[in-house]
Amino acid sequence: MSTVLVLNGPNLGRLGSREPDVYGAANLDDLRAVLVASARDGVNIDLRQTDDEAELIHWLYQAVDERMPVILNPAAFTHYSYALRDAAALVTKAGLPLIEVHISNPHARETFRHTSVVSAIATGVIAGLGFDSYRLALDFVTQP
Numbered sequence: 013m014s015t016v017l018v019l020n021g022p023n024l025g026r027l028g029s030r031e032p033d034v035y036g037a038a039n040l041d042d043l044r045a046v047l048v049a050s051a052r053d054g055v056n057i058d059l060r061q062t063d064d065e066a067e068l069i070h071w072l073y074q075a076v077d078e079r080m081p082v083i084l085n086p087a088a089f090t091h092y093s094y095a096l097r098d099a100a101a102l103v104t105k106a107g108l109p110l111i112e113v114h115i116s117n118p119h120a121r122e123t124f125r126h127t128s129v130v131s132a133i134a135t136g137v138i139a140g141l142g143f144d145s146y147r148l149a150l151d152f153v154t155q156p
């Protein structure tokens with residue numbers, strides 16, 4: 013059984029009730045169910061959420077140490093956290109895929125969301141497709 017880490021940053025614990033016009037009405041349990049249902053045989057989904065930058069960074073260390081691919085929605089940290097970027101770079105420098113995902117399309121929103129400090133070190137970026145952003149990332153990181 014291989015495990016994919018699906019990491020979600022600040023305020024994503026409020027999915028379902030937070031700005032449903034932007035993020036939809038489904039919550040993180042719904043997201044987990046979507047990913048479990050679409051995962052290839054033998055793929056375990058480890059979906060986590062934190063509002064704490066340090067915790068997110070330590071989960072990225074865990075991905076490196078245990079050689080787990082990462083699907084990362086850095087949420088607002090996307091736009092300014094060099095600490096998170098440096099930790100995410102450890103994942104891709106270790107030869108592991110890290111896909112940056114967003115539910116909304118940040119480029120179609122406020123100007124401060126147009127910058128991602130993570131994208132340049134990510135394996136790839138998928139944004140604006142709702143939960144399909146994660147589903148497509150899962151398909152990519154688990155392709156045979």
Ligand code: DQA
Binds near residue numbers: 086113125
């Ligand atoms: C987000 C977009 C970010 O700009 C925002 O801060 C989030 C969610 C998204 O999934 O669309 O919290 O990452």
